[in-house]
Amino acid sequence: MIQAQAEDADSGGGMSFRSTRTGLRAEATGAATYDATVACWQAIVLQVKERRPATVLLVDEMRGPSLRADEWRTLVDAMCGQGLENVRIAHVKPFGLQGIEYCEIFAREAGFHARAFDNEATAELWLRYGSQVEHGDAT
Numbered sequence: 001m002i003q004a005q006a007e008d009a010d011s012g013g014g015m016s017f018r019s020t021r022t023g024l025r026a027e028a029t030g031a032a033t034y035d036a037t038v039a040c041w042q043a044i045v046l047q048v049k050e051r052r053p054a055t056v057l058l059v060d061e062m063r064g065p066s067l068r069a070d071e072w073r074t075l076v077d078a079m080c081g082q083g084l085e086n087v088r089i090a091h092v093k094p095f096g097l098q099g100i101e102y103c104e105i106f107a108r109e110a111g112f113h114a115r116a117f118d119n120e121a122t123a124e125l126w127l128r129y130g131s132q133v134e135h136g137d138a139t
Contacts, residue, residue, distance in 0.1 A: 013062060015043045022127055023055030023087070024048065029050045032064035032098075034071050041075060045082045055127040059120060066099035076106040088130070089114040090123035 013030015024047055028040045044056060067075070088111060093100055102118045107114040117123040 007061070011104070015040060017043075017047050019051065019053070020057070022106055022124075023052055023053035025058065026056060026058045028058065028060045028062050030062055030065070032062035034067055034075075036062060036069075037067060038075060038078070045084065047078065048072055048087055050083050053087060056084075057120075057123060057127060058089070058091045060091060060093050061095065062102075066117055067102075067103045069099070071107050072100070072102040074108050076103065076112070079107075079112075085111055087113070088127055090127050092117045092120050092123045094118065094120065102125070 013028065013036065016027045018025050024044075026044055026047065028036075028041075030036055040058075040060070040062070044058065045083070047053075048056065049092055091103065091114065093116070097116055097117075097118050104116040105116055113124070115126055116128070
């Protein structure tokens with residue numbers, strides 16, 4: 001198992017990455033600030049460029065107030081053209097979605113193949129089977 005870690009000393013959190021059968025698994029911890037969220041996605045972009053996974057599963061355990069809709073829009077706009085367009089992305093917030101539905105909407109409008117989840121198992125199924133899960137056809 002290959003693992004890389006990035007620490008954010010200011011927020012007491014960080015990022016960890018590992019390769020999986022289906023792609024890349026990223027875990028984020030710490031304070032859920034706009035800057036920390038941008039840093040999270042920038043770290044994911046670097047890992048995607050290096051590893052070239054088909055899928056990204058982000059388990060986002062950052063805590064704090066949700067980003068505003070305009071902040072999600074700015075973040076998604078900043079990710080355009082960074083190499084995430086051909087990667088299936090599942091963003092999991094196990095403590096509740098906390099408004100990341102905005103991120104999913106903006107990401108899909110921008111052409112990303114991305115979904116937001118509050119359950120990791122459902123996210124993993126979607127990463128493997130895509131629309132079959134959405135329509136209840138996965139086996």
